[in-house]
Amino acid sequence: MAPRQEPLIFQYSRAGRGAVDQWPREPDTPLEIPRELQRPRPPLLPEVSELDAVRHFTRLSQLNFSIDTHFYPLGSCTMKYNPKACNALATLPQFLARHPLAPESRGQGVLACLHELQEMLCALTGMQAAALGPMAGAQGELAGVAMILAHHRSRGDLARREIIVPQAAHGTNPATASMCGATVREIPVGADGDVDIEALRAAVGPATAGIMLTNPSTLGVFERRIVEVAEIVHAAGGLLYYDGANLNAILGKVRPADMGFDVIHMNLHKTFSTPHGGGGPGAGAVGVGPLLEPFLPIPIVVREADHYRSLTERDRPRTIGRLSAFMGNVGVLLRAYVYMRLLGSEGLSQVAEHAALNANYLLARLAGAGFEVAYPSRRASHELIVTLERQARDSEVTAMDFAKRLLDYGMHAPTTYFPLLVPECLLIEPTETESKETLDAFVAAMVSIAREAREDPERVRRAPHTLPVRRLDDVRAAKQLDLTWDPDARAPDRPG
Amino acid sequence: MAFIPHTAADVEEMLAVIGVASVEQLFDEIPPSVRARGLAGIGDALNEMEVTRLMMSRAASCGFALSFIGAGAYEHHIPAAVWAIAARGEFYSSYTPYQAEASQGTLQAIYEFQTMIASLSGMDVANASLYDGASAFAEALLMAARINRKSKSLRMLVSRAVHPHYRAVARSITSLQGLNLEEVEYDAASGRTLVDSLRAHDGEDITALAIQQPNFFGVLEEVDGLSEWARRRAIPVIAVVNPISLALLRPPGEWRGGADVVVGEGQPLGVPLSSGGPYFGFMATRMAHVRQMPGRIAGRTVDLAGHEGFTLTLQAREQHIRRGRATSNICTNQGLMVTAATLYLSLMGPQGLRRVAAACHARTRALVEALVRIPGVRAAFAAPRFHEAVLQLDRPVAPVLAALERREILAGLDLAPDYPELGHALLVCATETKTAADIQVYASALGEALEARTAA
Numbered sequence: 001m002a003p004r005q006e007p008l009i010f011q012y013s014r015a016g017r018g019a020v021d022q023w024p025r026e027p028d029t030p031l032e033i034p035r036e037l038q039r040p041r042p043p044l045l046p047e048v049s050e051l052d053a054v055r056h057f058t059r060l061s062q063l064n065f066s067i068d069t070h071f072y073p074l075g076s077c078t079m080k081y082n083p084k085a086c087n088a089l090a091t092l093p094q095f096l097a098r099h100p101l102a103p104e105s106r107g108q109g110v111l112a113c114l115h116e117l118q119e120m121l122c123a124l125t126g127m128q129a130a131a132l133g134p135m136a137g138a139q140g141e142l143a144g145v146a147m148i149l150a151h152h153r154s155r156g157d158l159a160r161r162e163i164i165v166p167q168a169a170h171g172t173n174p175a176t177a178s179m180c181g182a183t184v185r186e187i188p189v190g191a192d193g194d195v196d197i198e199a200l201r202a203a204v205g206p207a208t209a210g211i212m213l214t215n216p217s218t219l220g221v222f223e224r225r226i227v228e229v230a231e232i233v234h235a236a237g238g239l240l241y242y243d244g245a246n247l248n249a250i251l252g253k254v255r256p257a258d259m260g261f262d263v264i265h266m267n268l269h270k271t272f273s274t275p276h277g278g279g280g281p282g283a284g285a286v287g288v289g290p291l292l293e294p295f296l297p298i299p300i301v302v303r304e305a306d307h308y309r310s311l312t313e314r315d316r317p318r319t320i321g322r323l324s325a326f327m328g329n330v331g332v333l334l335r336a337y338v339y340m341r342l343l344g345s346e347g348l349s350q351v352a353e354h355a356a357l358n359a360n361y362l363l364a365r366l367a368g369a370g371f372e373v374a375y376p377s378r379r380a381s382h383e384l385i386v387t388l389e390r391q392a393r394d395s396e397v398t399a400m401d402f403a404k405r406l407l408d409y410g411m412h413a414p415t416t417y418f419p420l421l422v423p424e425c426l427l428i429e430p431t432e433t434e435s436k437e438t439l440d441a442f443v444a445a446m447v448s449i450a451r452e453a454r455e456d457p458e459r460v461r462r463a464p465h466t467l468p469v470r471r472l473d474d475v476r477a478a479k480q481l482d483l484t485w486d487p488d489a490r491a492p493d494r495p496g
Numbered sequence: 497m498a499f500i501p502h503t504a505a506d507v508e509e510m511l512a513v514i515g516v517a518s519v520e521q522l523f524d525e526i527p528p529s530v531r532a533r534g535l536a537g538i539g540d541a542l543n544e545m546e547v548t549r550l551m552m553s554r555a556a557s558c559g560f561a562l563s564f565i566g567a568g569a570y571e572h573h574i575p576a577a578v579w580a581i582a583a584r585g586e587f588y589s590s591y592t593p594y595q596a597e598a599s600q601g602t603l604q605a606i607y608e609f610q611t612m613i614a615s616l617s618g619m620d621v622a623n624a625s626l627y628d629g630a631s632a633f634a635e636a637l638l639m640a641a642r643i644n645r646k647s648k649s650l651r652m653l654v655s656r657a658v659h660p661h662y663r664a665v666a667r668s669i670t671s672l673q674g675l676n677l678e679e680v681e682y683d684a685a686s687g688r689t690l691v692d693s694l695r696a697h698d699g700e701d702i703t704a705l706a707i708q709q710p711n712f713f714g715v716l717e718e719v720d721g722l723s724e725w726a727r728r729r730a731i732p733v734i735a736v737v738n739p740i741s742l743a744l745l746r747p748p749g750e751w752r753g754g755a756d757v758v759v760g761e762g763q764p765l766g767v768p769l770s771s772g773g774p775y776f777g778f779m780a781t782r783m784a785h786v787r788q789m790p791g792r793i794a795g796r797t798v799d800l801a802g803h804e805g806f807t808l809t810l811q812a813r814e815q816h817i818r819r820g821r822a823t824s825n826i827c828t829n830q831g832l833m834v835t836a837a838t839l840y841l842s843l844m845g846p847q848g849l850r851r852v853a854a855a856c857h858a859r860t861r862a863l864v865e866a867l868v869r870i871p872g873v874r875a876a877f878a879a880p881r882f883h884e885a886v887l888q889l890d891r892p893v894a895p896v897l898a899a900l901e902r903r904e905i906l907a908g909l910d911l912a913p914d915y916p917e918l919g920h921a922l923l924v925c926a927t928e929t930k931t932a933a934d935i936q937v938y939a940s941a942l943g944e945a946l947e948a949r950t951a952a
Contacts, residue, residue: 005803009608009842022575023848024928027858031744032880037716039746042846044615053842054577057835060601061586068585070598081499082589085544091579091768092555099565100772101909103901106561109554110771123537135627135773136828138815146672175815175825180672184820222525252535254526269828273499278602279592279624279792279831281774297668321668325568325630325661325761326772338551344541345534347498354500356522361510368513379525407598412591418816435501436510462800467597469805474596477797477809481786483621484611485796 004468006059009046010485019050044487063468064278065412071438075383075415075427076170076218078248078270080434083339086274090334100326104309110330111308115301117285117337124348125247125264126257127287131296133328137245140265140284141176141212146320147263147288147295148210148239149180154295154318160209160237166195168219168419170245173212182209189421193221193375195229204236214243215259216250216381218419219374220359220427230260239263239291247271248431249356249382252349256287263288271351272336283332294318299327354432355382358439362430365443370450374422383429385422386446392424397453397460399424404471405452405463409445497541562934563906564863566884566925567712568629568659569772570764572740572852573929575843578766582836592792592831596807597799602831603806606794609838616742617735617758618749619780623791625829629761630665632777633658633706633736635790635824636757637670637677639781640704640732642788642823643756647731649701650675655689657682657711658736660914675703684917687715687877687886694725702729704756708736709745713923714860714884715877719746723753732756739778740764740856741882743849749782757781766840767833776830776837787813790824855928856883859935863926866939872946876921883927886911889920889946897922899945905938 031038048056065072072079098107118130134140145163152160163177164185174184187199195213211233215223223229233240242256242264248271256264268274269282276282288296298319299310310327313319343351359380366386367373374385388399403413403426415427430439453460464470502510507519516522523531542550563571582588586601593599593606606624613622626632637652652670654663656679667677683690689707705726709717719735726733735748735755739762748755763775781789787810795809815822844852860883867873872890889896893910900907908924915921926935 006604008604009838010611018845018847019575019577019843020848022573022843023851024573024855026851027855029858029861031854031857032861033716033744033857033882034880036720037746037880039742039744040750042850043612043742043747045612045844045846045849046842047845047847048842050575050577050843053839054581056842057581057605057839058584060605061581061584063599063601063604064586064590065595065598066586067589072591074591077591079589079591083499085547087583087588089548089551092551094555094558094560096768096770097560097571098558098771099563099571099769099906100569101565101567102558102561102563102771102906103897106901106906107558107771109557113551113554120538124535126532135631135830136826138825138827139627139631142669142672142825146668149672171815171817171819171822172825172827174820175818175822178820178822179669179825181674224525224527227527227530250526253523253532254530255532258530258532267828275588275832276591276828277830277832278587278590278599278605278835280829281627281776281831281833282828322661322664323631323668324773325628325659325665325775328772329627329774330771331768331774334551338547340538341542341547341550342497342544345536345538347541348538349535350498350500353519353522354498354502357502357507357510357514357519360514360516360522364514379522403595404597407595412598413595433499433501436506464597468600469597469803470799470801472596472799472805472807473797474807474809477795477807478812480797481621481783481809482796483607483786483793483809484614485607 006056008485009056012048012052012056013046015047017047017049070410070412071434071442072412073414073428073430074412075429076245078429078431080273080431082273082275086335086338089338090331095334108308111301113334113337115303115308117333118301120340121266121285121287124251125287126255127264128290129293129296130285130287131300132285132333133297133299133323134284134286135324135329136280136282137265137267137284138172138176139323140286141172142179143286143297143320143323144241144263144265145176145180145182147292149182150295150320151292152209159206162207163209164203164211168217168421169212170218170243173243193219193378194223194225197225197228200229200232204232204238208236208238210239210241212241212243214246216246220381220383220385221375221378222381226259245270249352251352253352257289263292268332268336273339274332274335281329281332283329295320297321297323351432358430358432358434359384362428362439366446369443369447374425383427386426386428387422388424391453395453395457397457399426401460401463402449405449405460406445407464408466411442411445497543561904561906562937564908564924564926564938565906567909567923568761569769570927571769571929572764572927574766577843578836578839581839582832587832587835593808600806603794605835605838607796607806609834610794612841613778614780616739616747617780618747619758620783621786622778622780623789623793625834626777626779626791626826627830628773628775628777630662632759632779633662634666634669636734636759636779637666637675637704638673639757639788639790640734641675643732643785644703647701647703649703651702652677652704652706653680653697653702654706655680655682657689657713658706658708659712686879687713688717688879689722691721691725702731704732704734706734710738710741710882713877713886714881715879716881720752723751723755727753736760738764740853743853756785762833762837765837767836774830774833776833788823791826791829852928859926859928859930860885863924863935866935867942870943870946876918884923884925887922887924889922891920893920893922896945900941903941905941
């Protein structure tokens with residue numbers, strides 16, 4: 001039985017206790033550090049035994065939902081099974097022990113994996129070259145937009161400072177454009193889920209640096225007029241950025257470069273099944289066509305005869321530069337490499353096929369059960385949107401209430417309230433690694449919650465009921481900030 | 497092997513429910529003109545046994561040399577318990593804790609981590625991590641520009657004794673928003689950044705000052721004087737610190753002039769070297785600046801029944817809410833590394849961490865003493881240091897490093913590319929993992945290498 005609550009690690013602390021055998025022996029030479037530079041008081045760290053720590057953090061882990069324990073249909077996040085081999089083989093002792101500044105002659109095996117990964121990512125996406133340094137999707141986006149801006153600047157075209165994003169874009173797209181010093185221009189999406197072509201025509205011009213698109217879009221449908229979109233943007237002098245968050249849907253079916261994209265980032269922690277780790281680490285490799293290759297962020301791994309080497313500023317004087325202290329999240333890259341080798345070309349095609357099969361099956365079953373899907377006339381890509389507007393109106397049970405109640409049914413909630421365009425929405429991404437039985441169980445849970453919403457709405461509104469905590473007070477969390485433990489403070493007040 | 501559970505019967509049944517004849521039909525909205533024909537260039541699948549054999553041979557090529565390289569990534573003992581627990585599926589395969597009720601384990605670990613980092617740095621609050629130390633430094637500069645809105649120059653004074661890769665990353669990222677990084681020269685005799693060098697900027701509009709303690713050379717900066725110079729001029733101070741060193745060193749929050757943003761590389765706290773990542777960047781600040789801080793933050797609150805619980809908070813700073821006006825575009829961070837670091841810090845505690853730091857300091861001192869006894873080797877700087885040192889040789893460093901590498905010793909980092917003015921300079925580091933015997937092996941090999949070449 002999993003615990004319901006666990007004290008803070010600090011509350012186990014006893015002065016003088018510790019995992020002593022893990023510590024080095026006391027050195028017998030005095031410190032050669034001037035007194036005024038020395039720490040006057042020890043930091044607030046727990047004093048616990050090794051068993052105390054092991055038990056505490058094991059219990060904390062048991063308070064989590066995870067892919068290994070629960071169905072996790074979180075739209076846009078591609079929560080598929082993370083094969084154990086990927087972790088085991090990326091953490092072989094020699095890999096873990098290798099210092100990032102060790103000579104490249106002592107890392108040829110690592111560099112070979114990275115180089116082959118670059119090549120495989122290019123083959124999948126149709127891009128000419130790839131760089132693996134960006135440490136997450138958002139940093140890949142930053143690299144991509146920075147390359148687009150560098151390209152315009154290199155041509156002396158300083159007026160192109162505007163990045164177009166569709167209304168339904170991931171929040172990271174506009175945030176990235178701002179972080180790159182560009183201005184953001186949002187364009188609407190039509191009723192059928194495709195970009196509003198007339199609005200796009202009106203938006204492009206001499207200020208257009210580029211457009212950021214996800215395809216399939218965040219609405220869970222394929223952007224059918226993508227070729228036309230590319231022509232419009234290119235004709236206006238802009239470039240196309242592909243947000244690879246939804247790449248899982250199209251592996252082997254269509255390549256971003258063939259759709260007209262000039263640059264792409266790939267979330268290796270989504271499509272290539274490296275773990276999400278409770279928030280990270282990820283990896284946001286970027287791929288580019290010939291136009292942007294000179295600007296790729298370093299390092300880039302090249303093969304010269306039988307030797308692998310990573311390129312520096314000296315090799316690539318027009319690079320947008322370095323984005324990480326060393327070589328990005330190498331351990332994550334190795335996991336993605338192992339994953340791709342395990343699947344091979346056939347396996348990777350099966351990924352998109354079964355991701356689409358699962359999403360469309362869920363769509364058909366949920367629609368058949370009376371749920372309103374956002375784009376009923378469209379194929380689902382690898383994910384689908386259900387809108388609970390009717391339930392919200394009739395029973396005052398919101399999408400968030402549904403989401404929280406699903407937790408009681410032992411399933412992680414889908415993404416809620418994103419994309420913002422669809423009211424009361426659940427964005428559901430089952431992924432290819434889930435079985436038909438799991439999908440059927442999800443439909444059954446949704447049907448059951450819909451019935452509860454009619455018959456006992458309070459039960460749904462106050463969900464979850466069976467988790468370690470009940471619904472949490474987010475407003476209080478933001479107003480009465482309690483961000484660190486203070487040993488002298490009393491426990492938070494309990495209401496009434 | 498695509499980890500797909502479907503039987504042929506499942507597929508048939510599912511297609512019938514969908515109302516299509518084939519899986520291929522599910523892709524009929526993709527324009528035929530751009531459809532791909534298969535996947536060339538990926539190769540056939542290997543099974544797990546075959547991939548294991550491949551990866552074992554790739555790993556073997558890296559070997560296990562005796563390493564004295566530091567320079568921003570440090571070899572420390574990692575208790576087995578750290579990754580035995582952090583790699584549990586419930587941590588490893590969970591998502592960002594947006595659904596708080598289903599993520600209390602991750603959220604509580606983040607809250608404990610924030611407490612530890614804030615205390616180590618002497619600040620009020622910390623976030624749930626950034627990508628690595630270098631990108632955290634770039635974010636700190638952007639944050640300082642938001643804190644100091646009165647300053648219009650966007651001139652950031654950065655000591656040249658800050659890690660060269662950190663400065664490079666900061667340039668890549670912050671130049672996009674027009675920040676100007678201006679380098680402050682270090683003192684050639686001591687290896688320190690002198691307050692006198694800052695005085696040249698008296699009366700100018702400076703947006704922030706960045707100091708690394710200990711600096712890239714391992715030298716301890718006169719942080720009181722530097723921070724006080726900035727404080728008197730209302731210039732925000734960014735401190736780049738090594739978290740292990742904070743067990744011994746006065747935390748930035750207690751420098752005479754204080755600090756506004758503290759960042760650093762979290763790798764020394766239980767994260768393997770792994771060719772450079774994944775690591776994690778940490779960031780701490782004063783409560784007054786918390787709304788300018790990028791990245792996720794966990795907070796403690798209560799649930800419907802009044803019981804304590806944890807949730808992500810101050811999300812209005814973040815991209816998924818604020819979009820184009822967010823403090824940063826960061827979304828995915830380095831969560832799992834933070835879980836490992838929280839475990840590491842729990843196992844070390846205040847005493848253990850102090851011992852690790854003191855042992856590193858002592859071993860480096862022993863290493864330097866052993867090496868400077870060799871003719872042709874001298875210490876470059878006189879100032880006190882933590883656990884790294886710059887040595888100067890009487891000849892170019894690269895061939896010497898190559899000679900020692902042939903004896904399975906990675907003898908340090910050649911500083912010639914980044915600091916040519918230091919001559920034949922070598923940055924060395926000894927952590928608690930290096931024994932007296934290891935140091936002796938290095939000293940003998942270096943002595944022989946220098947002797948052999950002199951003879952030749």
